[in-house]
Amino acid sequence: MPHRLRFILLLIILPFLSNAEGTKELMPYPSDSVGRGVIVASRNGAPNNYGFFAVPQATANNRLCFSISSAAEHVYLGMQWLYLTPGRFLIKNSAGVKVLDTTDVPVAGAGYIPDYYSAIAGPSAVSAGGYNAMLFNPPAAGDYFIEFIYTTVIGSQQPDAVLRYFDLTVTTAGNIPIPGRLWSKNWYLSTMGDLGEDVFRGKMYAYSDDQIVTEVSFNGMRPHxxxxxxxxxxxxxxxPFVLARKSRAENSIYPQYKIFINDPDPLLYPTGVPGQLTSVTTTNPCDGTVSLAIEVTKDGTVSVMIDIDPLPGYQPGDVNFTGGVYAGNTNVLTWNGINGQGLPVANGTPVTIRVTYINGLTNLPLYDIEANNYGFIVNLVRPTGPKPALFWDDTNVGGSRQLDGCLSATGCHTWGYSVGNINTVNTWWYAFTGEWPPFVLNYRRDQTVSLQERICPDDSLLFAGSWLTTAGQYSHTFTAVLGCDSIVNLDLTIKPGPVVAFGPDTTLCQNASLTLQSTTGTGFAYLWNTGATTPSITVSSTGTYSLVATAPNGCTDSDTINVTAAPVILPKLILHD
Structure with missing residues (x-):
């Protein structure tokens, strides 16, 4: 049976304590609350909008949830609509079964938060100066979610409903607050400003699938x-991660982790044990692939950096990729030997390989954030460890790239309107890493080289120890560096050129002549030893004749001939007595 809500007003006067969970964390400064709301209940599921949140149409990833560890715990609830009243709400368990009857959103009295200071003080049951809360007693341990129902329509639009103040405080049976119980996988928030005029200074806590908690301070980010x-x-x-991590000019986000507004209660959300690398070995056969056999202590993700460019830091020619790894297995990740610019790495190139076990890999893709003037501040909450470095690649949307990691106490990853507006901008970090000592591999591969050569008709080409004079396809395998082969394929062609062929020396009969000539072609040049520059000459006298003919491609041919002309035989005089 659904539980009935009990309205309570406790008159116990307690010292002022801030024990709320909601507005206190999302609006940490009084100026954040002036004329603004923060949590948005949305019925607008159009593809170009932000989707459903905290309404009956919302999927499991788009709910406003809280966790209960015991039926003895209490849930104190309060809110104030900024507009679009009246509205109603109800509570369901994780199976979708209603456990709190549909109830009017309060506009006064129990469950109504009258002002900012009451909201951050929390329920009067646990804090003096707090608001008069509604009380919900959960029927069992487990996860629950709140759904808002409202029917307002403006024109043809179904507007969002904005909660100006909101608080959901879970306590023990003795009314001791238990922070870290309110969460969503895909919060829908607003600063209610126009074009980045307002700021969001809240902090949120990501609980990764491997149970690592990181705190994100939004540090004055300027969204709407x-x-x-x-x-x-x-x-x-x-x-693949190396592609999906890049910012892009579209609405492209997906939720997976639970996001809290306090450090998740360790009773329900324990601290993970960091995974470690125990073995990394490589094989590099002559086919050019490099296989890394990796063993780990815990299921997770590893990052592999192939440092090809000798310049320090990440360079365009370097390669970075990630892969899933599993404890108890020898996990094999393979690099294909192609550098970051799409070119094969040459045989014998020294490359440095860095393998890192990633704990708490967390991406924060944000859509349509008009400006982020100061960057994010991210800290590791648990387990204890070093401050995470932040990474981003906004080159697809005209922004900057940071793949070496940013460590700053004041914030990393800033951008302006042109980068953030109507784009998805992603930031990622590794909450805890274990790195295998970097090592150098002398990269090996068989290399196939294709050559094209052209020679003139009377020339020759030395290839694999032989002089070639005939057009054709030739191939030879050389044993190259590190025991791998280089296969050279040669395509040899003969360039067209002039042909000069006079034949053998000759003798001319009396009063005979001989025409000497070369083949002709466009642009051919001719030079005879007689000084003539024509393709042919006619000779009738004794002498040595030679020609050099040259084609435009530089090919030449020549020939020489000796010509002997028979002497003139004069008529013999016959004398008569």
Missing amino acids: LFRVGCNPNGCNDYE
């Missing part, structure tokens, strides 16, 4: 409407 969700892969879950 925005969603907050985190995941292990980037802007989608179907591309």
Whole structure:
């Protein structure tokens, strides 16, 4: 049976304590609350909008949830609509079964938060100066979610409903607050400003699938409407990480991790044990692939950096990729030998390989954030460890790229309107890493080289120890560096050129002549030893005749001939007596 809500007004006067969970964390400064709301209940599911949130149409990833560890715990609830009253709400368990009857959103009295200071003080049951809360007693341990129902329509639009103040405080049976119980996988928030005029200074806590908690301070980010969700892969879950992590000019986000507004209660959300690398070995056969056999202590993700360019830091020619690894297995990740610019790496190139076990890999893709003037501040909450470095690649949307990691106490990853407006901008970090000592591999591969050569008709080409004079296809295999072969394929062609062929020396009969000539062609040049420059000459006298003919491609041919002309035989005089 659904439980009935009990309205309570406790008159116990307690010392002022801030024990709320909601507005207190999302609006940490009084100026954040002036004329603004923060949590948005949305019925607008159009593809170009932000989707459903905290309404009956919302999917499991788009709900406003809280967790209960015991039926003895209490849930104190309060809110105030900024507009679009009246509205109603109800509570369901994780199976979708209603456990709190549909109830009017309060506009006064129990459950109504009258002002900012009451909201951050929390329920009067646990804090003096707090608001008069509604009380919900959960029927069992488990996860629950709140759904808002409203029917307002403006024209043909179904507008979002904005909660100006909101608080959901879970306590023990003795009314001791338990922070870290309120969460969503895909928060829908607003600063209610126009074109980045307002700021969001809240902090949120990502709880990764490997139970690592990181705190994200939004540090004055300037959005209007925005969603907050985190995941292990980037802007989608179907591309490889090296592609999915890049910012892009579209609405492309997906939620996977639970996002809290306090450190998740360790009773329900324990601290993960970091995974470690125990073995990394490589094989590099002459086919050019490099296989890395990796063993780990815990299921997770590894990052492999192939440092090809000798310049320090990440360079365009370097290669970075990730892969899933599993404890108890020898996990094999393979690099194909192609550098970051799409070119094969040459045989014998020294490359440095860095393998890192990634704990708490967290991506924060944000859509349509008009400006982020100061960057994010990310800290590791648990387990204890070093501050995470932040990474991003906004080159697809005209922004910057940081693949070496940014460590700054004041914030990393800033951008302006042209980068953030109507784009998805992603930031990622590794909450805890274990790196295998970097090592150098002298890269090996068989190389096939294709050559094309052209020679003139009377020339020759030395190839694999032989002089070639005939057109054709030739191939030879050389044993190259590090025991791998180089296969050279040669395509040899003969360039067209002049042909000069006079034949053998000759003798001319009396009063005879001989025409000497070369083949002709466009642009051919001719030079005879007689000084003539024509393709042919006619000779009738004794002498040596030679020609050099030259084609435009530089090919030449020549010949020489000796011509002997018979002497003139004069008529013999016959004398008569």
